[in-house]
Amino acid sequence: MSESIPPGGNPPAAAAAAAAEPDGERERPVSKLRASGISISFGGLKALDSVSIDVDPGEIRGIIGPNGAGKTTLLNVICGIDPPDHGAVWLDEQPINGLKTSQIADRGIGRTFQTTKLFKGMTVLENVMTGLHGKMRASPLAAAFSMRSVLREEAEAARRAREVLEFVRMLEFADDEATSLSFGQQRLVEIARALVSEPQVLLLDEPAVGLSLTRVAEVDELLRRIRRERGVTILMIEHVIRLVMGVCDRITVLNSGRKIADGTAEEVMADREVAEAYLGAELDA
Amino acid sequence: MRRLFSRRNVVAAGLVFFAVLPFVANPYVIFIGNLALMYILLSVGLNMLLGYAGQLAFAHAALFGVGAYTTGLLKLELDLHYGLALVAGVGLATVTGLAVAMPALRLRGLYLALATVAFAQATLWVFTHWNSVTYGGAGFRVPPLDFEPFTPRPDIGVYALTYVIVLASVPLGWNLLRSRVGRAWVAIRESEVAAESLGIDITRYKAIAYVVSAMYAGTAGGLFAGMLGIVTPESFDLFQVIVHFCMVIVGGLGSIWGGVIGAVGLVGLQEVLRAFRHLQEIAFGGLILFTVLVIPGGAVSLLKRYLPGWKEPLRRTEHDE
Numbered sequence: 001m002s003e004s005i006p007p008g009g010n011p012p013a014a015a016a017a018a019a020a021e022p023d024g025e026r027e028r029p030v031s032k033l034r035a036s037g038i039s040i041s042f043g044g045l046k047a048l049d050s051v052s053i054d055v056d057p058g059e060i061r062g063i064i065g066p067n068g069a070g071k072t073t074l075l076n077v078i079c080g081i082d083p084p085d086h087g088a089v090w091l092d093e094q095p096i097n098g099l100k101t102s103q104i105a106d107r108g109i110g111r112t113f114q115t116t117k118l119f120k121g122m123t124v125l126e127n128v129m130t131g132l133h134g135k136m137r138a139s140p141l142a143a144a145f146s147m148r149s150v151l152r153e154e155a156e157a158a159r160r161a162r163e164v165l166e167f168v169r170m171l172e173f174a175d176d177e178a179t180s181l182s183f184g185q186q187r188l189v190e191i192a193r194a195l196v197s198e199p200q201v202l203l204l205d206e207p208a209v210g211l212s213l214t215r216v217a218e219v220d221e222l223l224r225r226i227r228r229e230r231g232v233t234i235l236m237i238e239h240v241i242r243l244v245m246g247v248c249d250r251i252t253v254l255n256s257g258r259k260i261a262d263g264t265a266e267e268v269m270a271d272r273e274v275a276e277a278y279l280g281a282e283l284d285a
Numbered sequence: 286m287r288r289l290f291s292r293r294n295v296v297a298a299g300l301v302f303f304a305v306l307p308f309v310a311n312p313y314v315i316f317i318g319n320l321a322l323m324y325i326l327l328s329v330g331l332n333m334l335l336g337y338a339g340q341l342a343f344a345h346a347a348l349f350g351v352g353a354y355t356t357g358l359l360k361l362e363l364d365l366h367y368g369l370a371l372v373a374g375v376g377l378a379t380v381t382g383l384a385v386a387m388p389a390l391r392l393r394g395l396y397l398a399l400a401t402v403a404f405a406q407a408t409l410w411v412f413t414h415w416n417s418v419t420y421g422g423a424g425f426r427v428p429p430l431d432f433e434p435f436t437p438r439p440d441i442g443v444y445a446l447t448y449v450i451v452l453a454s455v456p457l458g459w460n461l462l463r464s465r466v467g468r469a470w471v472a473i474r475e476s477e478v479a480a481e482s483l484g485i486d487i488t489r490y491k492a493i494a495y496v497v498s499a500m501y502a503g504t505a506g507g508l509f510a511g512m513l514g515i516v517t518p519e520s521f522d523l524f525q526v527i528v529h530f531c532m533v534i535v536g537g538l539g540s541i542w543g544g545v546i547g548a549v550g551l552v553g554l555q556e557v558l559r560a561f562r563h564l565q566e567i568a569f570g571g572l573i574l575f576t577v578l579v580i581p582g583g584a585v586s587l588l589k590r591y592l593p594g595w596k597e598p599l600r601r602t603e604h605d606e
Contacts, residue, residue: 105484117479130468134484143464144457
């Protein structure tokens with residue numbers, strides 16, 4: 001089972017990166033997560049066109065943009081689901097493109113999805129424990145014989161899963177069927193599942209979509225706690241402007257596969273191109 | 286009443302029933318009991334691949350056949366000890382399962398189904414036409430087994446061996462399912478993308494599912510050759526595929542106990558309909574349809590709904606409970 005994409009087999013990653021560098025951002029000492037010159041097409045449609053993004057350690061970064069801007073595609077490129085045609089991704093300045101999605105997850109990038117993907121047939125606790133898969137060592141043979149080391153590892157996994165469920169305030173639902181929960185609760189469980197392996201970076205795809213205002217406030221508070229208490233860097237797509245403006249340190253704006261702005265909430269709001277993208281070009285006054 | 290039918294009691298009663306059967310029943314009933322025990326292995330093994338890992342693969346009956354042919358031929362041609370022949374049968378079925386898995390890992394859904402049906406048919410063709418080795422369509426007789434000094438009766442010997450193997454391998458499967466392996470399988474079934482994003486190597490865990498289910502199928506095959514005393518290709522045709530699927534679906538997809546219940550229940554049904562083979566096919570097909578439409582969780586979901594203590598890890602429940 002060799003890797004499907006040999007390292008560097010993606011059109012020379014280093015070269016693409018070098019080419020993308022000049023148009024890169026200002027100098028930064030160390031970035032947590034960096035994607036550079038990402039381009040990807042699906043059947044002739046250019047989903048991303050030379051997009052670069054640079055996230056600092058401990059930052060909460062928002063990605064906004066109209067539908068079809070390429071936001072989810074960018075997350076898929078970062079976590080290895082969609083290999084880019086050009087460009088490269090670094091985690092802690094280590095290149096990660098070309099790795100399998102599961103290997104990227106093991107390096108410390110957690111992910112939630114736009115449409116919640118909790119596993120049906122599992123309890124909330126089992127779902128969260130699945131998030132620890134890469135941290136566990138039990139071989140199938142040892143597992144079949146329920147070796148003592150396996151049981152100990154299972155108990156530890158359950159303990160950690162309960163701890164993170166407590167963190168997102170869902171512990172009381174631990175033994176419920178995951179897909180029987182309300183939509184908002186499922187989102188929290190999905191965040192817990194991504195958090196339990198203690199990732200360095202969390203990619204969230206619209207964590208607040210479809211939530212009530214009180215729930216949005218809870219998510220806002222949760223994201224701050226994730227950063228403060230767990231030291232996780234967050235990159236999230238979000239349409240709920242109240243959440244984005246409130247919690248994000250910086251915001252990246254995509255439109256039709258291109259990055260059109262990158263800055264603080266105030267800077268982005270003041271940007272003419274952003275206003276045009278959202279409200280239409282006729283706005284010039 | 287509800288307490289009476291708790292899982293612990295039902296399992297204990299089943300174990301006692303199958304333990305006592307050879308002492309009290311006539312040879313025919315012992316054979317049927319042996320068949321039921323053997324089908325538990327097939328059904329539990331297929332459930333791992335189909336019910337837990339969610340791979341719609343039809344190679345199980347062929348692997349069952351590989352186990353039966355290998356064990357039977359080694360006994361016939363080399364007069365190998367039955368235990369060794371059985372181990373070799375399991376080995377070859379497992380290797381064949383892995384060989385099926387290699388191309389199958391790249392396929393999903395309908396394509397996987399078509400490729401594995403083709404494999405099953407090709408295997409059947411080999412059983413039927415490779416005359417110099419398999420004795421063709423008429424098959425061959427397996428020399429009588431010898432279980433001295435344990436018992437003078439070969440049928441009771443195979444029965445006891447099957448009983449012990451079921452007693453060992455069902456709990457092994459149960460342990461596997463409640464570990465990270467079982468969770469990885471269900472994760473793959475529900476969403477490959479989400480599974481990968483949690484660090485699950487889906488290629489590896491699908492391969493493990495194929496191998497484990499092939500081991501169960503090969504074991505059942507070797508036992509089948511021993512208990513029936515004759516190996517013919519028609520035991521491993523598409524109808525056998527339907528029987529396996531029927532057991533898993535009617536018993537309960539994604540449930541170990543569902544597999545056990547389906548195997549025992551359908552062997553009973555098959556015996557009732559023994560005289561009418563065509564009726565069997567209709568009955569099994571109808572039963573699959575009925576289950577899918579009316580009780581999608583299978584028989585075990587009814588037990589879970591109405592009786593306490595039937596919960597199991599990674600349980601698949603219906604939301605209307």
